[in-house]
Amino acid sequence: MTTATSPRALEHPPRDRIRLEAVLHALSDPVRLRIVRDMAREGTELSCSYFDLPVTKSTTTHHFRVLRESGVIQQMYRGTAKLNALRGEDLDALFPGLLDTVLAAADAQAARTEGAA
Amino acid sequence: MTTATSPRALEHPPRDRIRLEAVLHALSDPVRLRIVRDMAREGTELSCSYFDLPVTKSTTTHHFRVLRESGVIQQMYRGTAKLNALRGEDLDALFPGLLDTVLAAADAQAARTEGAA
DNA sequence: GTCAAACTACGAGGGTTCTCGTACAATGGG
DNA sequence: CCCATTGTACGAGAACCCTCGTAGTTTGAC
Numbered sequence: 001m002t003t004a005t006s007p008r009a010l011e012h013p014p015r016d017r018i019r020l021e022a023v024l025h026a027l028s029d030p031v032r033l034r035i036v037r038d039m040a041r042e043g044t045e046l047s048c049s050y051f052d053l054p055v056t057k058s059t060t061t062h063h064f065r066v067l068r069e070s071g072v073i074q075q076m077y078r079g080t081a082k083l084n085a086l087r088g089e090d091l092d093a094l095f096p097g098l099l100d101t102v103l104a105a106a107d108a109q110a111a112r113t114e115g116a117a
Numbered sequence: 118m119t120t121a122t123s124p125r126a127l128e129h130p131p132r133d134r135i136r137l138e139a140v141l142h143a144l145s146d147p148v149r150l151r152i153v154r155d156m157a158r159e160g161t162e163l164s165c166s167y168f169d170l171p172v173t174k175s176t177t178t179h180h181f182r183v184l185r186e187s188g189v190i191q192q193m194y195r196g197t198a199k200l201n202a203l204r205g206e207d208l209d210a211l212f213p214g215l216l217d218t219v220l221a222a223a224d225a226q227a228a229r230t231e232g233a234a
Numbered sequence: 235g236t237c238a239a240a241c242t243a244c245g246a247g248g249g250t251t252c253t254c255g256t257a258c259a260a261t262g263g264g
Numbered sequence: 265c266c267c268a269t270t271g272t273a274c275g276a277g278a279a280c281c282c283t284c285g286t287a288g289t290t291t292g293a294c
Contacts, residue, residue: 002152008130008290020150020222021150028142029282047144047241049240055284056285058284058286061241062283063282064257069242075239079240079291080240081239081291082240082241093290095218095226096221096225097221098219098222102141105212105213105249108212109137125260165270165271166269172253173254174271175254175255175271177271178271178272179253194261194271195261196261196273197260198269
């Protein structure tokens with residue numbers, strides 16, 4: 001039984017322990033990069049079930065955990081759902097422009113591959 | 118026996134086959150990120166033996182191959198040495214600003230960790 | 235209390251990665 | 265030709281990662 005104030009706690013790295021290598025690794029997986037792109041496009045907190053990913057729910061949980069433990073996203077429970085948000089401020093303070101540049105690169109690559117289809 | 122024009126050929130992905138995920142993955146390893154930072158700092162072609170890495174030569178060869186096959190660097194033989202250069206133009210054409218942003222992020226992180234020492 | 239929805243935990247399989255040691259090839263100098 | 269230098273190839277071990285299925289937990293609705 002957990003305390004009433006934080007029913008289910010989730011471990012997040014503090015800002016000063018976010019490592020660039022871990023962020024790059026988190027973003028180097030196609031499924032996770034897609035998740036991050038979706039989150040950036042919507043701009044608001046999204047539940048895990050919002051995403052229509054080509055993997056099972058178990059694998060989805062795994063990817064969200066990698067994103068959280070690397071410091072890319074923040075997660076919090078709300079009822080049975082789990083809300084996800086990009087840690088844009090933290091990332092921009094540590095690595096200015098990195099997230100935006102990667103997102104732009106992903107958009108550019110998507111435009112190229114879609115255009116070739 | 119190879120042709121005289123290209124004594125030892127090395128496979129490089131053409132520009133349009135460089136994938137963002139592969140680039141991010143290549144940069145997500147500490148040893149490789151360090152190699153890329155050194156290359157960017159020197160700005161000129163460097164031989165593999167220039168780098169003083171905390172791994173054996175075999176492992177060094179492995180990391181340079183990952184960098185080459187992901188499209189981050191270009192390699193060519195020159196005598197017994199092998200010269201390495203960043204594919205800055207290709208990367209910038211595909212993913213504008215990505216390399217510089219990652220390098221700046223790596224510098225920022227290095228400054229923080231060194232400052233704390 | 236019962237039930238469905240949302241997500242997690244655990245374990246496992248299969249693949250990839252990082253690392254190394256040893257043995258080998260290619261080049262250039264004496 | 266002999267040899268030092270530079271890097272490669274191959275194999276192997278340990279670790280990690282992505283994926284899944286099954287079973288379980290937490291929450292909110294009825």
